[in-house]
Structures are given as C-alpha cells and as structure tokens.
Amino acid sequence: MPVPGGRGLVARSLLREDAYRAIRDAIVDGTLAPGERLNDGDLVEWLGVSRTPVREALARLEQAGLVQTRPGRYTMVSPLDVRAARNAQSVTAVMHELATREALPDLSTAELDAMRAANGRFADALHRQDADAATAADDDFHGVLVTASANEALREVLERYTPVLRRLERLRFSSLSGRDSVAQHEQIIALCEAGDADGAAAANRANWQTLAALIDSLDEGAGDRGASERT
Template identity: 35%
Template sequence: MTSSKNDTQLKRSFMKDEAYNELRKWIITGKLQPGTKLRDQDLSDTLGISRTPIREALLRLENDGLVVTKANRWTLVSPINLEEAENIYSIVWTLEALAMEQAFPYFTLKDIDELERYNENLNKIMKTGNQIAKLQADNEFHNKILQLSHNLELPKLLSSLKLRIQRIEIHYFNEIDRMNTSYEEHKKIIDLLRKKNMYLAIEAIKSNWKNSLESIQQFTDDSI
C-alpha cells in the first residue's frame, strides 16, 4: 500500500511540474499572449492531464507574476506594460551590481575566459535568429557572475524576476535588434574584469540592463 501511495504522489508531483514548465514556456514565448483567459478544463484537455495539477501550476505561475487571478471568476496571462518593465529592470540591475561587487574578489583568469566563451556563444547564436536561444545564452553569462558572488540568496531573488524579463524581452526584442549591443557590452565587462576595475565593472553590468530597458522605452515611444 505504501509503495502505491508513494507512486501516486510522485506521479501527481511530476504532472504538476510538467504542467507548470509547459505553461510557463507558452507564456514566456508568447504562445499564450498577455490577457489570454486560462480555463483549467481547456488546459487539462490540451495537456492531457487532470485539472488538479493544472490548478497547482497556475498558482505557481501567479506567484511568478506570469498570471493574474480573480477568485472564482477568471485567470488571465498577466499583461505586459512599460511600468512593470521599469520596476523589474531596476531591481535586477541593482541586484546584479551587488553580485558583481561580491563576485569580484573571486574572479580568476579562467573564470573571465569562461565569460568570454559564453559571450562568443551568444554572438554565434545571434546569427540563427532564435530569440529564446539568444536569451538563454545571455543568461549563461550573467549566471556565471551570480555563481561567483557566493551569495545563495541572489539567484532566488532574481529567478522569477528574470522569467518576467525573458517574457518582456521576447515580446519586444523580436522588433528590436538588442542582442548585438548586449554582446558588445559584455565585451566591455570582460575587459574591465581583466583590468581589475571593480567600480567600472559594476557600472557596466548596470548599464547592460539599463540599456535593454531604454531600448524597450525607445521602441514603445516610436510606436505611439
């Protein structure tokens, strides 16, 4: 009996995680557009699983800020707006500046070379036009700095914020050629690390995020 009960719990947990991962991907990539109404029965039919793991996945997505719910009425994919982007980016560049400050004493030549490889990989992927792959390559670069900070709280704080940023950037960067600029900004960060200039490296990591936000602001201004 115990084995059967455990198997049921594992299966339910697996389905909940699978539902969450799939719905999160659909929201971030825009397959589920902002404002789309999410009905658990429809999602259950589409994914071929029961409604319970769907509901649990939607609760997690609400905690991530990717869906909004009105109790017993509706669940929608969260809207994307400029005010939200400004709030999220400002938090991210502040936390990544802290990560750079805390990581700086730990950087070795090997670590800097690894950052360079990540950045060259980003440059290579840019030519494919795969927006999701470009963002993933960009994240590899930034995650290396987080790792070297040895601050285990920073990835936790940044995780859901970066999910929302990925969604914002996929939404806007299909229209904006931003990653070429980001590649050059990463090169500047690498150069400053080699020169052991912590102050300017911190300012450069902040500028990398600020310039992404400014690209979005400029695009929305031009679209009005």
Template identity: 40%
Template sequence: MPLNSMKAVERPKMSDAAYYRLRDAIVRGELAPGEKLKDSDVAELLGLSRTPVREAMARLIDSGLVEAKPGVYTKVAPLNQRDVAANLAVLKALDAVAVEASVPRLTERDMKSLRQTNRSFATHVNKHDVDKALAADDAFHQIIIDAAGNPVIARIIEQLHPQLHRVLYRKFGSLFGGAETIEHHEALIQKFEEGDSAGAAALSSTHWSHLGSLIGELFESKELSQEG
C-alpha cells in the first residue's frame, strides 16, 4: 500500500473532551440545575476555543443535560420527575432488546468479563465508592451492549445514560448501592449461561421497572427535588 494512501492518525476531538468534562460536572452536581453556561467562559476555563465548546453544548442539549433559548440563555437543565420517567422508559425498552439479542452472541470470554466486572462492582459498592461502582456497572452492561451488535441501541443508550446517572449520584445508596443490584447481575449471568434470551430480557425489564418505582417514590417524597 503506498504511503500516501494511509490515513493520518486522528487526534482526540476537543469537542469530545469538552463534552465529557461538562457532562461529568453536571452528572455529579458540580454544575447545578439552572446554572448559566456561557460558551466563552467555559472555553476559557477549559483552555479551548469556543468552537469545540459550542459543539459540546449542542450534544449536551441533545442529551437533555443542558437547555437553551437562542439569544437568551444556555443553562444546566432541571432534574424533574417527568423527564427522568421518560428517559427510564426508553432505557428499559432498549436494554431489554440489547439483552435478548446478546444472549446467543456472548462468548466465554464475555461471560468471564461479566463475572469479573460484577465482582468489581460489589467491591466498590462495599467501599461506598460511587464513581467506581457506577463505572463498573456501566462496564458490565457495555459487555452486553457490545455483544448485541446493534450500534443504534449503543448510541442511544450512551446518550441517555447521563440523565440516569444524575439521579444515581444523588441517591446511590438507596437506589443502586445494595446487594440487590449485585444479585440482579448474577441472575442475568445465570440466564445467559442457560441461553434463556426471553428470560434475561424479562429479568432486565423487571429490574428497570423496580428502579423506576424507587425513583418515582423519591420524587414524590421530595427526597429528589423537582427542580425547574
């Protein structure tokens, strides 16, 4: 192959870096709901030009983490029950499809990774390390999503997950931090080992429904504020 036909090595996109920095700050509550986001200020803070920051803002708006009224404001979106419920409904449906599709495609290496990742999740839960526990849970489900082989589902889930993480960071212990999720992972692995696609999908849907009920109760009891 002629040297001049080779593609250049791509550098990490600065807009991606800006997006992940802002996304994580919103998810963790470092940027509060309603906080104004001026692209020039953000660009200066991150040491970037305004163009990648604007691109990052557009992605954050698409994901529901930021809201904007052209010429008036760009600000961190509120965290409210209606939006979270809508988000959960889509995640529940997509996760069930991904789980069912993944079962015949999971390899023994995947199964080993699932077990190891769930052990890691349990370790971080016991240490009350929210960041690492959520990262381990994401890694567990990413194995399933990758095995499903549907890039559309993967893209949409990646876009919607940060909204759920906003809630989990605030109420990790009561929603996601106990033995129940560890046991759910183990039950899923068991269904995978049995080759039970429908059973695994049903188990996933039940877990999402339970999580949705718990989150709804937190909003109703005002333990999660109806911001905005």
C-alpha cells in the first residue's frame, strides 16, 4: 500500500502531545492557578509551538475538566470542582482495580521491585514535603500495574480523569497527611507478590478511594464560604 499523502504528521502529533502535557502539568502543579485566564499568544510563546497544537491541547484539557472556554470571550483554568472530582475519583478507583487484576497473572519480579522503589521515593518525598516529587513517585508506583495490564483503553480513561485528582492530591502530598498511602502501597505490593488478585485489586481501589475524605473537606469548605457570604 502506498504511503499516505501529507508531510510532518508525526511531528505535528508530537507537538500536540507535548503542548497538552506541558499545559496539563502546569495546571496540576499550580503554576497555572484556578481561574487564571489563558491567552493563546502567551502559551505559543511559552511552548515555542504554533497556535494549532495549543488550541488542540486546550480542547483536550476542556474535555478533561481542567480548562473552561467561552468562545469569543475567554479560556481559563477551571476552578476545583467537587462534583467533577467525585466522578473522577470513582472512575479512577475502578480503573486501577481493573489494572491490578489484569496485570497480576504475569507480574514480574522486576515490576514488583519497580513498585517498591517508587514507594521508597514516594515516602522520601512526603518526608521532605515535596508535593511534586510525591506526585511523580505515586504516578510511577501505580503506573507499573497500568503498564503491565497492557490495556490501552484503560490507560486512555486514566489519562483523561487522573489529572483532575492530581490537583487535589498535591494538597495532601504537600504535607505528611499522605503518609498512610505508603503503608497502603506496601500492602498492595505484598498482595501482588502473594498472587492474591482479589486482595491486591481491592487494596488498590481502596487506596484511590481515600481521596474521598479530601474531596469531602473541599465540599465542606465551599459550603462554609457560601454561608459566610450570605451572612
């Protein structure tokens, strides 16, 4: 079959993905704050790309709930949305449970070692109150099982919904309040090593469900602010 027409398709794809990840990460780590207006020209200058990949990245970020757009008026970083966070947490917990079940039958010693190493980095980052490093290490830990599952559909769902939760997790990982996750990770590893698919899957799901308390606290905070504004 002849090579399809067109030039630079791979390069454009990479630019689009790079732009998406750069803007997404800046939103997750707080560099771009909730409510901040996003100007195409500023983003183009920052990223060193054309407007097309920037606009495509912003469209994907809007689908993920990280950006809000009013055509002809503005594009801005979405405020923290409790309802969106609850929905993302429910979906993400189930996806990680599924990843564990699908990964476990063929999980290697090297992959278990990678999970232990990531959890070690995670614990160290929490001790140093380094939220960025803790988030990256947590991604690495859970990413082992996601990659081992070899389920591309699962990966795509997590790619869409996890960033919403990472914005919240940085609040927890910036202090020692996330240290319970270290023990939960250790339990997941132990169950995986024992070949207990049901136990490991349930433990991984429970680990993601711990975000519910943080989401509840944000919801209560929003209610308290609303009450104070009415008085």
